[in-house]
Amino acid sequence: MSEKHIDDITGVETTGHVWDGIRELNNPLPRWWLWTFYLTVIWSIGYTIAYPAWPLISSATTGVLGYSSRAELSKELSAVEAGRADMVAAVAEMSPAEILADEELRRFAAAAGEAAYKVNCSQCHGSGAQGAAGYPNLNDDDWLWGGDIDAIYQTIAHGVRFDGDDDTRFSEMPAFGDILSGEDVNRVAAYVYSLTGDPSDAAEAEAGSAIYADNCAACHGDGGEGMTEFGAPNLADAIWFYGSDEKAIAAQIKNPAHGVMPAWQGRLGDVTVKQLAVYVHSLGGGE
Numbered sequence: 001m002s003e004k005h006i007d008d009i010t011g012v013e014t015t016g017h018v019w020d021g022i023r024e025l026n027n028p029l030p031r032w033w034l035w036t037f038y039l040t041v042i043w044s045i046g047y048t049i050a051y052p053a054w055p056l057i058s059s060a061t062t063g064v065l066g067y068s069s070r071a072e073l074s075k076e077l078s079a080v081e082a083g084r085a086d087m088v089a090a091v092a093e094m095s096p097a098e099i100l101a102d103e104e105l106r107r108f109a110a111a112a113g114e115a116a117y118k119v120n121c122s123q124c125h126g127s128g129a130q131g132a133a134g135y136p137n138l139n140d141d142d143w144l145w146g147g148d149i150d151a152i153y154q155t156i157a158h159g160v161r162f163d164g165d166d167d168t169r170f171s172e173m174p175a176f177g178d179i180l181s182g183e184d185v186n187r188v189a190a191y192v193y194s195l196t197g198d199p200s201d202a203a204e205a206e207a208g209s210a211i212y213a214d215n216c217a218a219c220h221g222d223g224g225e226g227m228t229e230f231g232a233p234n235l236a237d238a239i240w241f242y243g244s245d246e247k248a249i250a251a252q253i254k255n256p257a258h259g260v261m262p263a264w265q266g267r268l269g270d271v272t273v274k275q276l277a278v279y280v281h282s283l284g285g286g287e
Helices: 031-050 069-083 085-093 096-101 103-120 149-158 182-194 202-215 246-254 270-282
Strands: 014-019 022-025
Touching: 069 085, 085 103, 085 270, 096 103, 096 149, 096 270, 103 270, 149 270, 182 202, 182 246
Parallel strands: none
Antiparallel strands: 014 022
């Protein structure tokens, strides 16, 4: 029997394995660690017998306890639905204005509306409802179609320029590039810009005021304040859809972009639309 080799530095017996002059120390795991490991193996075997574990072709083993996380979730969701049934029924029966007048119901509707907003509306209007180019900011008090609760409800329910809804909001600005000369378009752009800033050419802006009065004031108002009945934006504030410089304004006058918003009532149902209206109204800009 060969003599056991002891490492000179550590004083620990080696296993006898040698590789490139390096010897492996014989440091076995502590017994408590090994027994803990054995127990976890036994536990895992018992777990796979008791609970769903092993995948099959179209399902999985059910386990002797018959537990199902999906069944538990379904049970919890059913309990939640039952608990809020009275509130949902009240939302269904009441008008948006009546919901706002009931503080408890308003809080419930706003919370539900926030969840619906994140799923259905944030892709265009932003996670914080801050909007983007061509998509309105829902936090401010500048509304194309009115910001009271009924107007917001109407817009969400029936959409804007949505072909699938006969009650959709509809307005369409003419392409003034087909009506006015290029010089007149630039003059009107300079005048519109002058409502909120200093135009590059004051004389051109002055000339554009008369053109504006003849062609634009009927929808946007004499002072550019906009008209919600036409969905015409306010031109006298600092809020812009498609850019705020004279070049961007001229481009919109010449060949305007027209956004489309889906009608959500058919997709989400009247209750969710009311909840969305209450939530949007609660963001701070609601009239």
